[in-house]
Amino acid sequence: MLSKQFLLDVKERYEPQGYTIRPLKDTKHVNILQLEKDGNLYVAKSIWSEVGNPEDAKRADKAFRRETSVLKQLPSWWGLTLVDSFKTELNRVIVTPYIEHISWSSYKGKNAKELAAQLKKQLQWLETHKICHNDVELKNILLSKDQKKVFFIDFEKSKRSSTCSDRKNLLEILQESSTTKSLAKYFGTKTQTRKRSTK
Numbered sequence: 001m002l003s004k005q006f007l008l009d010v011k012e013r014y015e016p017q018g019y020t021i022r023p024l025k026d027t028k029h030v031n032i033l034q035l036e037k038d039g040n041l042y043v044a045k046s047i048w049s050e051v052g053n054p055e056d057a058k059r060a061d062k063a064f065r066r067e068t069s070v071l072k073q074l075p076s077w078w079g080l081t082l083v084d085s086f087k088t089e090l091n092r093v094i095v096t097p098y099i100e101h102i103s104w105s106s107y108k109g110k111n112a113k114e115l116a117a118q119l120k121k122q123l124q125w126l127e128t129h130k131i132c133h134n135d136v137e138l139k140n141i142l143l144s145k146d147q148k149k150v151f152f153i154d155f156e157k158s159k160r161s162s163t164c165s166d167r168k169n170l171l172e173i174l175q176e177s178s179t180t181k182s183l184a185k186y187f188g189t190k191t192q193t194r195k196r197s198t199k
């Protein structure tokens with residue numbers, strides 16, 4: 001069930017600014033809300049901690065710091081930015097633009113080469129910035145509704161590290177499901193470089 005306090009915290013901050021707040025359709029996540037103003041849509045996600053549990057508050061604070069830190073660094077081509085972040089007693093809230101997406105279970109292999117290239121580019125960017133996503137799963141990869149764009153979300157578990165198994169994990173995950181096998185085929189191959197003439 002959606003946390004009452006989360007809803008109240010978001011309402012308190014956003015309603016005075018003219019935003020409409022509602023649960024996000026098509027997700028069972030109780031820590032996610034949708035905000036709307038002037039036709040612009042956003043997602044507010046809460047990382048909450050248990051009442052009166054300082055250890056859990058520390059865990060949530062860490063996750064909040066990790067996620068906001070990565071979101072602030074992401075390049076514009078990623079398609080995901082940090083719009084706002086704030087803390088209340090129990091909630092740590094992260095606001096990003098809403099991205100209309102479809103479930104991987106309805107993916108039929110469209111644009112596989114392009115999508116695999118986007119995932120590779122994103123992992124390459126993370127590696128260059130010594131960020132390990134650390135929670136590579138299909139549920140943490142959004143596939144846009146037109147199936148032309150794909151990107152990693154959810155950086156709560158990310159860590160600063162130059163050694164990382166994100167690539168290996170992603171390849172295994174893509175290979176596992178019949179719907180994403182086509183992506184795995186392109187993901188696993190090196191970028192084609194044209195052979196030079198030996199003449």
Ligand SMILES: Nc1ncnc2c1ncn2[C@@H]1O[C@H](COP(=O)(O)OP(=O)(O)OP(=O)(O)O)[C@@H](O)[C@H]1O
Nearest residue numbers: 027029031032043096097098099100139140153154
């Ligand atoms: N920017 C966004 N636009 C649209 N939907 C989003 C966005 N961010 C998150 N969602 C939806 O909310 C879900 C949960 O997001 P996220 O993974 O960041 O939260 P989480 O609490 O870590 O969830 P989980 O524990 O399942 O990984 C996503 O799978 C997606 O359905």
Ligand SMILES: [Mg+2]
Nearest residue numbers: 139140153154
């Ligand atoms: Mg997630």
